[in-house]
Amino acid sequence: MEPRERASRPAGQARFCLLCDSAPGVARAREDPAMNDHDTPFDDLPAEERLFRMRHSAAHVLAEAVLELFPEAKYAIGPPVDNGFYYDFDLPRPLNPDDLVALEARMRVSVERDLVIHGEQIPKAQAREIFKDQPYKLELIEGITDDTVGYFRHGEFHDLCRGGHTERTGQLGAFALDRVAGAYWRGDEKNAMLQRVYGLLFPTAEELEAFRVTREEAEKRDHRRLGRELDLFHLDAISPGSPFYHPKGTVLYNGLIDYMRDLYREYDYSEVITPQLFSADLWKISGHYQNFRDDMFMFEADESEIGVKPMNCPGHCWFFKSGHYSYRDLPLRLAEFTRLHRFERSGVLHGMTRVRSFSQDDAHIYCTPEQFEGEVHRFFEMSQRVYHDLGLGEPLVKLATRPEKFVGEIASWDASERLLGEALTSAGYEYVIAPGEGAFYGPKVEFHVRDAIGRSWQLSTIQIDQAMPTSFGLEYTGADGESHTPMMLHRAILGSLERFIGVYTEHTAGHFPLWLAPVQAVVVPIADRHVEYAELIRTLLKAHRLRVEVDDSNERMGAKIRRAQLQRVPYMLVVGDREQEAEAAAVRDGSGVDLGAMPVTQIIERLAGERDTRALHGAPPVAEG
RNA sequence: GCCGCUGUAGCUCAGUGGUAGAGCAGCUGUUUCGUAAACAGCAGGUCGUGAGUUCGAGUCUCACCGGCGGCUCCA
Numbered sequence: 001m002e003p004r005e006r007a008s009r010p011a012g013q014a015r016f017c018l019l020c021d022s023a024p025g026v027a028r029a030r031e032d033p034a035m036n037d038h039d040t041p042f043d044d045l046p047a048e049e050r051l052f053r054m055r056h057s058a059a060h061v062l063a064e065a066v067l068e069l070f071p072e073a074k075y076a077i078g079p080p081v082d083n084g085f086y087y088d089f090d091l092p093r094p095l096n097p098d099d100l101v102a103l104e105a106r107m108r109v110s111v112e113r114d115l116v117i118h119g120e121q122i123p124k125a126q127a128r129e130i131f132k133d134q135p136y137k138l139e140l141i142e143g144i145t146d147d148t149v150g151y152f153r154h155g156e157f158h159d160l161c162r163g164g165h166t167e168r169t170g171q172l173g174a175f176a177l178d179r180v181a182g183a184y185w186r187g188d189e190k191n192a193m194l195q196r197v198y199g200l201l202f203p204t205a206e207e208l209e210a211f212r213v214t215r216e217e218a219e220k221r222d223h224r225r226l227g228r229e230l231d232l233f234h235l236d237a238i239s240p241g242s243p244f245y246h247p248k249g250t251v252l253y254n255g256l257i258d259y260m261r262d263l264y265r266e267y268d269y270s271e272v273i274t275p276q277l278f279s280a281d282l283w284k285i286s287g288h289y290q291n292f293r294d295d296m297f298m299f300e301a302d303e304s305e306i307g308v309k310p311m312n313c314p315g316h317c318w319f320f321k322s323g324h325y326s327y328r329d330l331p332l333r334l335a336e337f338t339r340l341h342r343f344e345r346s347g348v349l350h351g352m353t354r355v356r357s358f359s360q361d362d363a364h365i366y367c368t369p370e371q372f373e374g375e376v377h378r379f380f381e382m383s384q385r386v387y388h389d390l391g392l393g394e395p396l397v398k399l400a401t402r403p404e405k406f407v408g409e410i411a412s413w414d415a416s417e418r419l420l421g422e423a424l425t426s427a428g429y430e431y432v433i434a435p436g437e438g439a440f441y442g443p444k445v446e447f448h449v450r451d452a453i454g455r456s457w458q459l460s461t462i463q464i465d466q467a468m469p470t471s472f473g474l475e476y477t478g479a480d481g482e483s484h485t486p487m488m489l490h491r492a493i494l495g496s497l498e499r500f501i502g503v504y505t506e507h508t509a510g511h512f513p514l515w516l517a518p519v520q521a522v523v524v525p526i527a528d529r530h531v532e533y534a535e536l537i538r539t540l541l542k543a544h545r546l547r548v549e550v551d552d553s554n555e556r557m558g559a560k561i562r563r564a565q566l567q568r569v570p571y572m573l574v575v576g577d578r579e580q581e582a583e584a585a586a587v588r589d590g591s592g593v594d595l596g597a598m599p600v601t602q603i604i605e606r607l608a609g610e611r612d613t614r615a616l617h618g619a620p621p622v623a624e625g
Numbered sequence: 626g627c628c629g630c631u632g633u634a635g636c637u638c639a640g641u642g643g644u645a646g647a648g649c650a651g652c653u654g655u656u657u658c659g660u661a662a663a664c665a666g667c668a669g670g671u672c673g674u675g676a677g678u679u680c681g682a683g684u685c686u687c688a689c690c691g692g693c694g695g696c697u698c699c700a
Contacts, residue, residue, distance in 0.1 A: 094628080094629060094630095095629085096629090096630090097630090179629090179630095179694060179695075180628090180629065180630090180694090180695085181628070181629070181694060181695030181696070182627065182628025182629060182694095182695060182696055183628080183695070183696045183697090184627075184628090184696055184697060187696075187697075188697080189626075189627065189696075189697045189698080190697095193627055193628045193696075194628085194696095195628075195629080196628090196695070196696080198694095198695085228635090228636075229636085235692090236691095237673080237690070237691045237692080240690095240691070240692095286700090287700090288700065291700070292699090292700055295698085295699080295700085310700070311700055313700085342699085342700085344698085344699075345626050345627095345697085345698070345699095346626070346691095347626060347627070347628095347695095347696085347697085347698095348626090348697085348698065348699075349692090350693095354699080439700060440700070441700080490700090524659095524660085526657080526658065526659060527657040527658060528657060529657080530657095554654095554655095554656080554657085555658095555662085555663080556656095556657085556658050556659095556662085556663060557658065557659060557660065558658085558659085558660065558661060558662070558663090559661080559662050559663080560660090560661095561660050561661055562660090562661035562662055563661085563662090564661090565660095565661055566661080572660080574659070574660065576658095576659060577659095578659085586659080586660080588660060592660085592661080594660065
């Protein structure tokens with residue numbers, strides 16, 4: 001039941017156009033076997049198709065440049081992707097940034113020449129001859145079942161290609177080579193590591209520039225940066241992948257857990273605390289020992305093998321087994337927030353979004369088949385509540401189906417997938433299928449939510465478990481007096497707290513709603529003589545469980561305002577002679593709006609009200625110096 | 626784990642084989658100020674770690690560790 005996001009995978013979102021994907025079910029991009037790309041004039045094509053072709057042709061022009069600079073280069077595949085294109089190469093030496101400059105310059109020569117791009121179908125035998133020195137192309141040719149293959153060329157360059165191109169190399173739009181990265185041939189880590197050159201491409205220079213600006217904005221709200229600037233958390237080499245939550249970050253972490261606990265009370269969940277360490281026997285029963293042993297922290301103690309828990313489900317199953325339940329006790333919804341540890345491979349760690357030590361808003365639901373649909377609906381409803389309360393948008397819903405490595409019978413997988421699909425439909429959701437992306441023990445529904453700058457993150461997930469109830473021998477007594485195996489659902493809404501905090505920090509750019517803000521208000525005394533009064537205000541607000549600080553530093557008011565603003569404090573309470581006189585404070589909100597002087601009682605009412613209703617202040621982030 | 630890049634003060638970054646620097650943050654003092662940065666001074670470093678080359682290494686080489694960008698993986 002792992003709600004973590006996959007690393008964004010441009011290729012996965014690409015419309016594969018090259019003859020590089022022999023996987024069944026991947027449709028050929030071109031229906032016309034003659035692949036006459038130029039039936040419709042380029043300028044008359046829909047914008048999306050034009051962009052696709054520009055990016056695709058740019059990949060060819062890139063390969064042309066690489067082959068010219070490295071005549072011995074072997075070229076592999078180069079599709080268009082989100083924001084641009086890439087091409088994979090096997091080169092005699094690693095590329096460096098200067099190479100990218102040279103390659104880009106060479107690409108511009110091709111653009112300048114405005115060469116015609118020809119496409120045709122040629123017999124496989126001819127293709128083998130043409131590409132006899134190109135092992136990757138030969139491998140691609142062997143993967144093609146047709147008698148002929150697509151062959152594209154412009155100038156001296158030629159490529160094995162399914163097509164989808166501009167008419168000329170002068171139609172590429174605005175592009176720039178971006179970076180070079182490693183990538184396995186055909187995405188398989190057993191294969192050779194190739195060098196992938198990524199390029200950005202947009203129809204106009206303005207759009208390319210806009211993309212770069214957006215990317216810079218995204219960097220400014222990077223949770224690793226904000227975590228440090230807002231004193232929330234940091235990661236440290238002393239324990240890679242294990243966050244240090246600072247006091248302010250701990251307020252946020254506990255705030256989210258408190259919120260989920262409120263919902264658990266409402267939705268009748270039972271919170272439990274189970275052990276951190278379990279005998280390997282438990283992991284053998286659950287199947288995690290066989291499937292994930294290398295990704296767990298295992299050690300020997302007292303001559304027995306112990307595993308630190310990487311998830312709660314086996315512990316919950318053991319708990320279920322330790323009691324006895326009748327149908328009257330179901331559904332049983334076991335929730336747990338204790339910390340989990342996974343020995344993630346070093347190269348995959350990333351800020352808070354991929355860590356080794358984390359916690360989940362995790363729960364497992366044991367129910368009867370009759371209760372299944374209702375439970376799924378309750379979960380959908382609860383998830384939507386959370387998204388709404390946190391100011392996240394409508395989710396994109398995916399149904400992830402049976403993976404290659406799975407346990408159980410195909411028939412029951414099909415049944416479970418059908419059940420989840422029906423539950424989605426009856427709840428009014430449209431969804432897409434994510435083939436083969438289910439967990440090894442069962443299919444799952446994933447909710448993907450877009451953040452404020454358009455990135456999509458997987459948050460909630462609910463999964464049917466077809467394996468553990470049986471392997472643990474779980475039973476309940478039915479109304480018929482007989483023993484039955486319960487259905488088991490894994491579910492999480494926020495996913496891992498760490499990942500959620502990372503995503504949410506970026507979504508809000510650190511402007512958390514007041515109920516989650518580590519510091520909810522800063523009192524700003526104008527001069528030293530106002531500090532005592534400022535402390536009084538803090539005391540009054542503190543009595544209403546508001547988190548308030550007094551900035552008594554030897555700074556001018558402007559500097560204190562600036563500091564509070566940069567710290568994303570929702571309210572600044574300025575106090576000087578006038579306010580002290582009136583037993584009030586001048587209120588300024590986090591967006592810089594001056595709300596004027598308010599009596600202290602009114603300030604308390606406003607802030608406590610905003611907290612208790614979990615209001616989303618909705619203040620747009622202001623420009624930051 | 627794999628490919629590439631990278632590591633200098635808390636942060637952002639200069640530093641061309643020859644005595645470790647700046648801005649911000651911090652501390653101290655002066656200033657007592659009305660809505661996004663007052664002024665001055667002080668302090669702050671085994672240049673990621675360990676080897677090697679060299680008369681001499683922050684700088685060159687190698688290994689290891691961490692981080693970054695990807696790939697693979699993600700219960």
